[in-house]
Amino acid sequence: MNPNIKWKALFILGVIVLCVYGLIGLPDFPTSISTIKQNFGQRIKLGLDLQGGTHLILQVQVNEAVRQETDQIADQLAKLLHDKNVPFTEVTRNADTQIKITGVASEQISTLRSIVSDSFGTWDLVPAPGEANGYLLNMRPTTIADVQERTMSQSEDTIRRRIDQLGLTEPLVAPYGRGENEIIVELPGEGDPVRAKSVIQAGGQLEIRLVQDQTPYPSEAAAMSAHNGVLPPNTEILPGSPNATPGAPSGQSYYVVDRVPIVTGRDLRSADATRDAQRPPYYRVSFNLSTDAGRRFGPFTEQNINRPMAIVLDHKVFSVATIQSRIDDSGEITGTFSSEEANDLALVLRAGALPASIHYLEENTVGPSLGADSIRHGVEASILSLIVVLIFMVVYYRQAGVNAVIALLLNLVILLAGLTYFGATLTLPGIAGVILTIGMGVDSNVLIFERIREELRAGKAAVTAVDLGFKRAFVTIIDTHVTTIVSAFFLFLFGTGPVKGFAVSLTIGLLANLFTSVYVSRVIFDWHLAKLPRQAEISI
Amino acid sequence: MEFFHQPNYDWMGKAKYFVSLSLFLLLVGVAAGFWRHGLTYDVDFKGGTLVDVRFAQAPDIDVIRKDLQSQGLGRSEIVPIHDISHPNANEVEIDLPEQSQDEQTALDQGKTRIVTALQQSFGAGESNKQDFNAASAGDLTDYLVRRDPLSLGAAAGNRYTGIGTQLAAYRDKNRDGIVTNLDDLKNSGVPAQVVASLHDGFYTGSFAIRNVQIVGPKVGADLRRQAVFVTLYALAGMLVYIAIRFEWIYGAAAVIAVFHDVLITLGLFALLKFPISLTVIAALLTLVGYSMNDTIVIFDRVRENNRLMRREPFPAIVNRSINQTLSRTILTSGLTFLTVLVLFLMGGPALRSFSFALVIGIVVGTYSSFGIAAPMVVAWNHWRGTGNRVATRTGPQPVTKPGTAKRSPA
Numbered sequence: 001m002n003p004n005i006k007w008k009a010l011f012i013l014g015v016i017v018l019c020v021y022g023l024i025g026l027p028d029f030p031t032s033i034s035t036i037k038q039n040f041g042q043r044i045k046l047g048l049d050l051q052g053g054t055h056l057i058l059q060v061q062v063n064e065a066v067r068q069e070t071d072q073i074a075d076q077l078a079k080l081l082h083d084k085n086v087p088f089t090e091v092t093r094n095a096d097t098q099i100k101i102t103g104v105a106s107e108q109i110s111t112l113r114s115i116v117s118d119s120f121g122t123w124d125l126v127p128a129p130g131e132a133n134g135y136l137l138n139m140r141p142t143t144i145a146d147v148q149e150r151t152m153s154q155s156e157d158t159i160r161r162r163i164d165q166l167g168l169t170e171p172l173v174a175p176y177g178r179g180e181n182e183i184i185v186e187l188p189g190e191g192d193p194v195r196a197k198s199v200i201q202a203g204g205q206l207e208i209r210l211v212q213d214q215t216p217y218p219s220e221a222a223a224m225s226a227h228n229g230v231l232p233p234n235t236e237i238l239p240g241s242p243n244a245t246p247g248a249p250s251g252q253s254y255y256v257v258d259r260v261p262i263v264t265g266r267d268l269r270s271a272d273a274t275r276d277a278q279r280p281p282y283y284r285v286s287f288n289l290s291t292d293a294g295r296r297f298g299p300f301t302e303q304n305i306n307r308p309m310a311i312v313l314d315h316k317v318f319s320v321a322t323i324q325s326r327i328d329d330s331g332e333i334t335g336t337f338s339s340e341e342a343n344d345l346a347l348v349l350r351a352g353a354l355p356a357s358i359h360y361l362e363e364n365t366v367g368p369s370l371g372a373d374s375i376r377h378g379v380e381a382s383i384l385s386l387i388v389v390l391i392f393m394v395v396y397y398r399q400a401g402v403n404a405v406i407a408l409l410l411n412l413v414i415l416l417a418g419l420t421y422f423g424a425t426l427t428l429p430g431i432a433g434v435i436l437t438i439g440m441g442v443d444s445n446v447l448i449f450e451r452i453r454e455e456l457r458a459g460k461a462a463v464t465a466v467d468l469g470f471k472r473a474f475v476t477i478i479d480t481h482v483t484t485i486v487s488a489f490f491l492f493l494f495g496t497g498p499v500k501g502f503a504v505s506l507t508i509g510l511l512a513n514l515f516t517s518v519y520v521s522r523v524i525f526d527w528h529l530a531k532l533p534r535q536a537e538i539s540i
Numbered sequence: 541m542e543f544f545h546q547p548n549y550d551w552m553g554k555a556k557y558f559v560s561l562s563l564f565l566l567l568v569g570v571a572a573g574f575w576r577h578g579l580t581y582d583v584d585f586k587g588g589t590l591v592d593v594r595f596a597q598a599p600d601i602d603v604i605r606k607d608l609q610s611q612g613l614g615r616s617e618i619v620p621i622h623d624i625s626h627p628n629a630n631e632v633e634i635d636l637p638e639q640s641q642d643e644q645t646a647l648d649q650g651k652t653r654i655v656t657a658l659q660q661s662f663g664a665g666e667s668n669k670q671d672f673n674a675a676s677a678g679d680l681t682d683y684l685v686r687r688d689p690l691s692l693g694a695a696a697g698n699r700y701t702g703i704g705t706q707l708a709a710y711r712d713k714n715r716d717g718i719v720t721n722l723d724d725l726k727n728s729g730v731p732a733q734v735v736a737s738l739h740d741g742f743y744t745g746s747f748a749i750r751n752v753q754i755v756g757p758k759v760g761a762d763l764r765r766q767a768v769f770v771t772l773y774a775l776a777g778m779l780v781y782i783a784i785r786f787e788w789i790y791g792a793a794a795v796i797a798v799f800h801d802v803l804i805t806l807g808l809f810a811l812l813k814f815p816i817s818l819t820v821i822a823a824l825l826t827l828v829g830y831s832m833n834d835t836i837v838i839f840d841r842v843r844e845n846n847r848l849m850r851r852e853p854f855p856a857i858v859n860r861s862i863n864q865t866l867s868r869t870i871l872t873s874g875l876t877f878l879t880v881l882v883l884f885l886m887g888g889p890a891l892r893s894f895s896f897a898l899v900i901g902i903v904v905g906t907y908s909s910f911g912i913a914a915p916m917v918v919a920w921n922h923w924r925g926t927g928n929r930v931a932t933r934t935g936p937q938p939v940t941k942p943g944t945a946k947r948s949p950a
Contacts, residue, residue, distance in 0.1 A: 369717025377888030385879040439876035484829040487774040
């Protein structure tokens, strides 16, 4: 035999072994039929449309985070001006990314400028148009982008941590789309996303703040009038949840609390749900503070014994307790929690707060029975059409048809192995991509065989006809395949979800087809011809 | 075996009939568009809520409609799902168009209300029991662990998790998601005591939700825009590739032919009110690729013959190229058509629109290669006044070695 053909055959054999190994040889080396089945099931990753599950697409309101950042900077600036004895009328947030400073005397401008350049280097100070002694502080576009990006990655992390704690199998949290601040959450096998959604949505911003007045007020106005219309400096009014203060009249309540929290969610070391021993059916959430926060919290509680302290959750006073003694590093949140509510709250506290709120854009649940149905239909249809095509090829092209059968089957094996090696998921449109690959594979074989027949009709010898047939058809095959891959490339680049899966399986299939119908089929032809006498005819 | 032995048809001589046929089909499409008030979009493009429900028995559509109306969901559409593989329509799709919703209302309120509506007539459950057909494998496991019907105690381990999964899998895979009698579960291979204990905690509800798709208003509009752009990008990419490999008129003709295919297919979608979904877009792009493929095979042959037969008039060269590739065209199109036809008939509801687009697309795409793309190149050459002799200037490169084809020196 021609040594060249031998090497080519070995190469093809190597590819086959690699593909089959990729499909059934991992993760455990197969020793029985059942491990083979198990491996195959594990290696072919099914999309949500095939295995059932829920996907959610949500949008992070990044501008909220930008606004918060601006608020914080305004607070800091006011404080710095105060510290450096620069008199001013007002420092307020003017727009999402703009702070307005008024009433700064002209001789203090240089101090203002140096404060801004020293402490707020990513902001630009400009005079307010048409206003004497007024200035505008603008956030730079690059900083805005930074804040937005940070918000997105923080949200993604937080959502992932929360979802991970639900104990589902292989959930996915990933950015989605292009530049629209969207995140996709995939929950395989989850038929009802209610719990997942409530866990994602929960705010989870925990703060402990000092309460100014012993008793809550029934309304905001009552709180204001108690202070003669002007709140003490650095305080604000927050609504309370019913029964926040034990023993106080139930109903609406408002509290005057310090603006700056002593402890925030970031200071938590752990949070757990435990049975509330004092109030039997209910659960409570107890938490521990980090050492650093404990060092602040200890002296603080010592100085404020007998004063009320509030646990504020998502800007709502959750419970108020009077400080009895020095507390170093632990606390608890009590309420009318069921065990699951307490667990979810503890989970949310552990995972931290979302930096901005979110909106749901899309929700899709595929029941497991529908997924199983789709697989059955798709696979049945694929196998049936494959059998019809294969029978036809053998009938029409006789021995050469066997080449086509081998090429097409090998094409399928490489395609499936390719999907597993690239870690791609097989989706419903993906199955359609597989079927189209069969179509393109048939086309390549037909192109080559028809060309060989033409050359034979023109009176060429078998060896020459095969050689010319492959060479001439190859040009066409390259053109058709590249054109289709170009369109698959755009599908992959700009398409979303299912369309992407289609593009991936189509591209892998087309590449495999170039290999099988051109290279493998040629080697079989050459091997066959090498065994025949020089002038023999071939069966095509 | 051979279907065509050296065919010799005058394709270009019939070009005017082809063009008339195409214009007629396009007009039909436009008329259908007006008649049907544009295309029908699936939930992923138009937004709204789509709930796919399977019932134990074929449901009375009027009862469902009345239930939905009582929940203020009168605008929703109820479509029974049936095909060759599901002849009896136990399954319906409830399609609720976009509710006027502000940012605060939950995205899934439509779904919640549909489920409430269905429970009025079909939800006759037993109090204090769960619906077996709505229970997840986890719910079943929880129940079994609590009841411990096999009296395993601490030795249970993962046994009940396995049984719960087995029960759910039997329901979903062997019973299409709905069990009408709990005793049927004995066929699933779980111990009889387990089935017996299920009676205390479960009833078999008469419907099961199979699929829920909820799309917010913004997403739908975004996706529509995106789909159009993806298609245009893909076409532009192919135009550039063909222009490089052949001559720009070949690229333009191929792209126009493909455009023609997409328009005719969309016209049929409008006429038959088949909904356009994301998967249909994938199908349209596939048909674009397929039709291109067909056109390129003919163009490739034209390029080759143009070099070999310098004395022949251009239309004759094109005719000959189409005739030479006819056998291949019929075979490939025939087999691919067969494949997508099987998919259309057997692929189930999820692949219906997808395979329909391809069934139409393959016929139209094959036709447009010789009926639109080729005559266009011939007409262009005629108009340029080069008359019969053309494109020698194109100088397609001689095919020397496969894979070394270079850009033709234009």
